[in-house]
Amino acid sequence: MSLNSSNNLTIALDVMGGDKGPLITIPAAILAINKQPNLHLILCGDSSVIQQALSEQGISAESIKNHSQLSIFHTSQVVTMDEKPAYAMRAKKDSSMRKALDLVHEGKAQACVSAGNTGALFSMAHFVLKTLPGVERPALISSLPSRDNDKHVFMLDLGANVFCESHVLYQFGVMGSVLAEQVDNIENPRIALLNMGEEAIKGSDHIKLAALELSENKAINYIGFIEGSDIFSNKADVIVCDGFVGNVALKTCEGVARLVYHKSKAIFTQNVVARILSFLLKPSFKKLFKTMNPDQYNGASLIGLRGIVVKSHGNANSTAFYAAILEAKKEVERQVPEKIKVMLEQGLTHQ
Template identity: 45%
Template sequence: MGGDFGPHCIVPACISCLVEHPSLHLVLVGQSELVESLIARHPGVDRARLRVEHADEIIGMNDQPALALRSKPDSSMRVGLELVRDGAVQACVSAGNSGALMALSRYVLKTLPGIDRPAMVAAVPTQSGFCHLLDLGANVDCSAEHLYQFAVMGSVTAEVLGTARPRVALLNVGTEDIKGSQQVKLAAGLLQQANGLNYIGFVEGDGLYRGEADVVVCDGFVGNVLLKSSEGLAVMIAGRIEALFRSSLAARMVGVLALPLLRRLRGELSPAQHNGASLVGLQGIVVKSHGGAGPEGFKSAIRRALLEIEEDLPRRLQSRLAEHLL
């Protein structure tokens, strides 16, 4: 029921995903009358793989996390997380209120042993592939110990998802040891002493996009601003290029030749293709979709959850954390 478009976006995204992934089963949690009416617009849906779980309440995008935790026990978000806790489903995907999702996830699912706070991580495209960036907004104020834990979780997540010996860096305003806030400097000291982590030091924002690290760690305030700025920049550049190719007859002729490459580039950089941030450090799989994502973006978030189910990420993460945590 969350996000900018609610079930009007999420229902068609889910139905499309069912067609693409024959082994996928989905439970849509929310106000059943509305959800069923939207499903009815898509004849031929395999209802054996799609069911609706009723939940009366909705957590608004402006609701305080504490209010969502205490006062809305039958919210769609909470019911969905309880389905994960009870083993009825293997993952929860939500486009709703990020703060409420984090608070409810910690309360309902609990964190893995040794983890104080879950972190939100997503794969960001770089010149050489992808970089796992965390935290993306779940934790605005972070201690050095939190940043250390994020680095451990990011490294293990990247390794589980296919990166051998991932390079881990702290995002900073410079690469010199004297640069940065006190907490970042303290976190660097902890990471330099860590066994089994491939810590490479500080990286600046441009270094992230050059692919200088496989995992980049920062607090949630910085990470959220960086991510949304990146998404806006990608959309702006694509729009400016299209406008240039429409500016004259000669430009349009060149644009026809360049169109296949431009479409490929736009697809690779499109925020919708990379939507879906994982809440790592929980005893269950939770994926946060961007609130403004459309159907294609929400499908990406579902695919992210499906990958983590196939890789059994929480169990593998827990088995590796003891090797790294202080």
């Protein structure tokens, strides 16, 4: 293995993760280096499998040895998609996932991208990288579609934490604000708490307390409570909730999208005329339903850690995995972890 130590931006990839592993991750890596000349990728996984996959893409075993943008880090283990996090933590220390995280921890890579087992990735990343000073819990954040075409909305936590105390929700608000500002160039992002009503009297005590904490930090543009029906209405740039609620909301979106897709297929095949029409409208609808499964084409970021970790969907295709690599690159360039740290420290002095 040759680790490229130039000024290039280096990202470690868990090549073996995801439903299809190297079949997806290797083409995405090649796409990434072709499109991003300053990017260096460390491919973590079984070296013979990786070399085979690379040679199928026209990169020989010989050329990889001195490749300016690619290097292989051999690992002997793989974290499977249904493995329990605790087991993966204990028994998979030489896995592609673990080693990709170790490389970030050791400063040999500036970020890590994996399409592997979410629970295991979260536990390992938390253990290996640790949280930023003052951050109680890291969170899983992703962007969802918006009614307005050029916009989208960040939502966290999407399932990393079952329940979150008020101060944790407050920190999620701060972290989401930094990500939206840095990655999406949104000035003064609008932060909202997901609740069962918009009125201040609604919801649990810890949500009301989180609202109070967010409104007291003057560096945060906290706009109040938002309901599930307004997630996509472009009322907020960042929506904060605990991981249980976020996971249910995200998966419910997926369920509704699937339901509408299923029912609209029936509409498109109801008679001969509709079948003919469907040829004309189907591509547009297909694109629409694709955007309704946001976590399948966007990477989700684990934020609040002392390092950048982007999670691609388990059944991501090469384009989606490439998008996750770009997301990681952007977070490195914008120094997201450092800025979260500063913002949280500012919040502490403001309160």
